[in-house]
Amino acid sequence: MLAPEKLHSLLSRFDQIEAExxxxxxxxxFVKLSRDYAELEPIVRSIRELxxxxxxxxxxxxxxxxxxxDAEMRELAQMERGELVEKVEELTQAVRIGLLPRDKADSHDVILEVRAGTGGDEAALFAGDLFRMYQRFADNSGWKVEVLSASEGEMGGFKEITAAVTGQEVFSKLKFESGVHRVQRVPETESGGRIHTSAATVAVLPQAEEVDVDINPSDLRIDTFRASGAGGQHVNTTDSAVRITHMPTGIVVAVQDERSQHKNKDRAMKLLRAKIFEVERERAANERTEARRLQVGSGDRSERIRTYNFPQGRVTDHRIGLTLYKLDQIISGEATGEVIDALIMDHQANLLAAEGL
Incomplete structure (x- = not known):
């Protein structure tokens, strides 16, 4: 049963935010109130519809x-009653989900990092496949992807690539992608037709805003150096690359993709802010009880979360036991949402059980 006093409290809070x-x-x-408004608006809409x-x-x-x-009106009312009962059940479930404790970062944009793991050149190629998968999924979702830094593999793909993904509710959709992704396929260079296994690591960090992270400029050490390309040759002769060290945490970020030192510094600060924000989020999570999980599974990046088996055309997410025989559609970004939606539904089901809703 939904507690009427809790629903009334939410509606009152929403009206108060509107007035403010x-x-x-x-x-x-205004920024904080707008964020609170956007967070409450869906649940308030569902409550009012219910x-x-x-x-x-x-x-x-x-x-x-x-x-x-009369008989005719009774027959019409009986038909309408069935439709309304079904509607009330659906809206009640929507309100239950809306009442779940919400990750404050769900509405944030993200920093997406994909790195080649074990497997050499094949791992770099797979990292490239994964990044393009997320890029196409982002395009289909109406999001924008901006590459912040990239290191290409010798045979293609990426040793590592970092990008900013901006749009609506990006972190809420991508946060379960963090972890080790494994691929099983026959490399193009494999003459014997043997299946090789390699891996890539994905990290999804919510982007922090000015109101989320307060960085004291005196805590930063900013170094500039010449950006270098493959083989160590200098891309240019000016010190445009930027390395920023946050001394209290020891976090170091470096960006050298742009010829403009100013642009590289802006990108490096965006990346640094996201990393500090993630450290603070993890610290806060550790201080809370374990009743609420931040991510499906442990969230440990050493944990293998998904396998892409090309010979069998299947994708298996090991956290929820989901197997889909549509690898091509998933890796192309077309059906990636099916895996993501399944993870979200499982997460919501576990939270509903934990909250007794």
């Missing part, structure tokens, strides 16, 4: 219980 936004608050307050459907169902049942209702 309308009063023209200062920019930093209340409306429940009222309509009550009116219909009153009509059915009224002895003066």
């Amino acid at each position: 936004l309308a009063s023209g608050p200062e920019p930093t307050v 209340q409306k459907a429940e009222a309509e169902l009550a009116d219909t049942e009153a009509m059915l219980n009224d002895r003066d209702t």
Whole structure:
């Protein structure tokens, strides 16, 4: 059963936020209120729709219980009652899910990192396949992908590639992708037709905003150096590459893709902010009880989460025991959402059970 007082409290809080936004608050307050508004708006909409459907169902049942209702109206009311019962059940489930504890970072953009693991050149090629999969999934989702840094493999693909992904609810969709992805296939260079196994690591970090992470400039050491290309040759003769060290945490980021030192510094700060934000999120998670998981499974990046088996055309997500025989559609980004949606549904089911909703 949904607690009426909890629903009333949410509606009251939403009305309060609307009033505060309308009063023209200062920019930093406006940003926070806007985020709170966007977070509450879907659940408030579901609650209001549920209340409306429940009222309509009550009116219909009153009509059915009224002895003066004629046969024709009773028949129509009976049909409408069935539809309303189904609608109330669906909306009740939507409200249950909306009441689940929400990861504050779900609405954030992300920093996506894909790195080749074990497997040499084949691992770099697979890292390239994974990045393109996410890139196409992002395109299909209406998101924007901006490559921040990349190191290409000798035979193609990437030794590592880092990109910013921006759009609506990006982290909520991609956060379960962190972990080790394994591929089983016959490399093009394999004359004997033997299947090789290699791996790539994916990390999805929520991008931090100014209001999320307060970085003291005095805590930063900023070094500049000449960007270099393959084989160590200099891309240019100016010190445009930027390395930033956050001394309190020891986090180091470096960006050298742009010829402009200013652009490289901006990109490096964006990456640094995301990494510090993730450290703070992990610290906060460790301080809380383990009743609520931040990610499916342990979230440990050494954990193998998914296998892409090319000879059999299947993709298996080991965390939820999901196997789909549509590898081509998934790796192309067309059906990637099917795996992601299954992970989200499993996560929600576990949270519902933990919360007793």
